[in-house]
Amino acid sequence: NIVQQFKKELVQSRMLMVEGKLQIEGDVIHVIISRCYNITKMLSHLHSSNEEVKLPAFPTSDAVSHPKMPEKKQSAWRFLWRSQDIRKKLLITLGILMLFRLAANVPVPGINRDALASFFEAQGGTFIDFLNLLSGGTIRNFSLLAMGVYPYITAQIILQLLVPIIPALQQRMQEDQREGRKWMEKWTYYLAVPMAMLSAIGQINIFNSLASTKIIDFGFSADLWLPSLTILLVMTAGTMFAIWLGELISEYGIRGQGLSLIIFAGIVSQIPHNIRTLWLDEQNRWVLIIAML
Numbered sequence: 001n002i003v004q005q006f007k008k009e010l011v012q013s014r015m016l017m018v019e020g021k022l023q024i025e026g027d028v029i030h031v032i033i034s035r036c037y038n039i040t041k042m043l044s045h046l047h048s049s050n051e052e053v054k055l056p057a058f059p060t061s062d063a064v065s066h067p068k069m070p071e072k073k074q075s076a077w078r079f080l081w082r083s084q085d086i087r088k089k090l091l092i093t094l095g096i097l098m099l100f101r102l103a104a105n106v107p108v109p110g111i112n113r114d115a116l117a118s119f120f121e122a123q124g125g126t127f128i129d130f131l132n133l134l135s136g137g138t139i140r141n142f143s144l145l146a147m148g149v150y151p152y153i154t155a156q157i158i159l160q161l162l163v164p165i166i167p168a169l170q171q172r173m174q175e176d177q178r179e180g181r182k183w184m185e186k187w188t189y190y191l192a193v194p195m196a197m198l199s200a201i202g203q204i205n206i207f208n209s210l211a212s213t214k215i216i217d218f219g220f221s222a223d224l225w226l227p228s229l230t231i232l233l234v235m236t237a238g239t240m241f242a243i244w245l246g247e248l249i250s251e252y253g254i255r256g257q258g259l260s261l262i263i264f265a266g267i268v269s270q271i272p273h274n275i276r277t278l279w280l281d282e283q284n285r286w287v288l289i290i291a292m293l
Contacts, residue, residue, distance in 0.1 A: 002033050002034075002036075006035070006036040008038075009036040009037065009038045010036065012038060012040075013036075013038040013039070013040050014040045014043065015038075015039050015040045015042060015043050016036060016037070016038065016039065017036070017037040017039045018031070018033045018035065018036050018037070019033070019034050019035040019036075019037075020032045020033040020034045020035070021034070089252070089253050089254060089255075090253070090254075092248075092249075092252050092253040093249050093253030093254050093261065096245050096248055096249050096253060097249075097261065097262075097265045099245065100145070100242065100245050100262060100265060100266075101136075101265065101269060103143070103144060103145055103238070103241065103242075104136060104137065104138045104141070104143050104144075104145045104266070104269075105141055105143060106143055106144050107141050107142055107143055107144075108142050108143070108144060108146070108216065108231055108234060108235060109227075109230065109231065109234065110216055110217060110227055110231060111142045111215065111216050112213065112214065112215050112216060114213075115211055115212075115213040115214065115215045116140075116142055116211075116215050118211075118212070118213065119207065119210065119211040119212075119215060120132075120140055122212075123210070128210075132270070133267060133270050134148075134263075134266070134267065135147075135148050135266060136148070136263075136265065136266020136267060136269050136270060137266070137269060137270050137273065138266070139203075142207075142215065142216070143238070144234055144235060144237070144238030144241070145238045145239070145241070145242050146203065146235065146238070147196060147199045147200060147203065147235060147238070147239050148239070148242060148262070148263065148266065149239065149242050149243050149246055149259050149262055149263065150199070151192050151195040151196035151199050151239050152188065152189075152192040152195075152239070152243045152259070153259070154192075154195050154199075155188050155189075155191035155192040155195050156188050158191065158195075159184055159187060159188055159191065163184075189243075192239070192240070192243065193236060193240070196235065196236040196239040196240070197232055197235075197236050199239075200231070200232050200235040200236060201232070204216055204218045204231070205218070216231065218231060242262055243259070245258070245262060246258030246259040246261070246262045249261055249262070
């Protein structure tokens with residue numbers, strides 16, 4: 001058997017020379033092999049220059065017939081932490097989110113905390129609780145960040161709606177998309193400031209109208225205009241601070257996800273409180289747990 005006789009040459013060679021006879025029957029050509037030679041070393045002589053040729057590591061037939069089992073893949077989460085660049089971005093993101101949560105507990109000056117606590121006890125399970133969830137608990141504290149980054153999102157939506165309506169804006173965006181995006185970002189920041197002030201006025205008036213006792217003294221009368229202006233400036237600055245933190249995350253942390261992570265961190269921070277509230281509700285506890293599952 002020719003295969004058994006010359007198995008070594010057939011398995012190890014990358015260039016093979018054979019001796020034998022040709023049999024031609026019509027269009028069919030048969031090669032009857034009598035001897036095989038391993039001439040792999042002669043491959044280097046086929047190169048036109050005098051440089052040494054490094055042959056690629058092609059698998060031999062023995063390796064193909066007895067393949068090695070693939071190595072077990074490492075966890076992607078372990079790779080995320082081992083990569084120095086990704087680890088740095090994750091740590092920066094976590095640090096900024098911790099700073100955001102720290103600022104979320106700083107209340108607005110002049111707040112009546114007893115009236116605020118009574119208001120939330122009376123409004124339990126209503127739309128106010130849902131707003132508090134979206135704000136990451138900042139409304140319950142009436143924090144500097146009580147409006148979050150939502151004024152910025154509102155300004156962004158307004159400008160996106162105005163672009164197709166106003167021909168000059170649409171032409172600016174189409175002529176140079178890069179410059180158009182820069183213009184859009186700049187004016188979104190500018191528009192976010194008055195939107196934050198309007199949101200602060202609306203939020204304060206809504207809370208004062210729903211509460212039995214005034215949560216915060218606010219108005220533009222002779223004796224209240226200076227404290228009210230201070231409250232407006234502080235809440236607007238808090239919103240712009242949250243937007244700035246989101247931009248820092250997008251630039252130095254997880255790219256392009258800053259504002260989304262700010263909102264996500266606020267919602268996630270309320271999960272322990274919501275679970276505790278759910279567990280303390282003995283009457284509806286199991287019904288709500290089954291509904292969640």
